[in-house]
Amino acid sequence: MPHTGLFILLFLVIHLLNFTFSGAEPGEELLSQVVKTFHTPRFLVLYPVLIVLLGIHISHGFQSAFQTLGVENSGYSKVIRAVGIAVSILFTLGFALIPVLVYLFYNAGGR
Numbered sequence: 001m002p003h004t005g006l007f008i009l010l011f012l013v014i015h016l017l018n019f020t021f022s023g024a025e026p027g028e029e030l031l032s033q034v035v036k037t038f039h040t041p042r043f044l045v046l047y048p049v050l051i052v053l054l055g056i057h058i059s060h061g062f063q064s065a066f067q068t069l070g071v072e073n074s075g076y077s078k079v080i081r082a083v084g085i086a087v088s089i090l091f092t093l094g095f096a097l098i099p100v101l102v103y104l105f106y107n108a109g110g111r
């Protein structure tokens, strides 16, 4: 948990530098910035890797949250674990696909 958590912090710092503090105005300019970022090989690889780590963090965090709320030994723990894993796989696939799809379907010029 603390290890994957540190990678999320790393992801956020890189991510905010890439987009929020890139100086690009929301709209066309920000879209070009996103397209340019995902045509940079290191970011195309790094984003999905860090998003998988985020997914591992969420799959564990989901059940931890229920444990904190005291529903651990209620007979639902298997269901909670399964839902946590299903949700994190779904989120991971969804977010990790974005850089790949942007790379495949947008030209480096922004369109």
Ligand code: HEM
Binding pocket: 011, 012, 015, 016, 019, 020, 026, 030, 034, 047, 051, 054, 095, 096, 098, 099
């Ligand atoms: C690959 C998938 C992702 C893409 C393409 C993406 C894209 C963006 C873009 C373009 C912005 C700037 C928005 C703006 O300045 O108006 C942004 C901001 C942000 N993103 Fe992401 N993001 C992704 C995944 C994530 C994930 C997984 C998280 C959570 C850990 C996250 C957290 C944030 C935060 C906190 C901001 C700053 C808030 C903001 O500027 O509006 N993003 N993202």
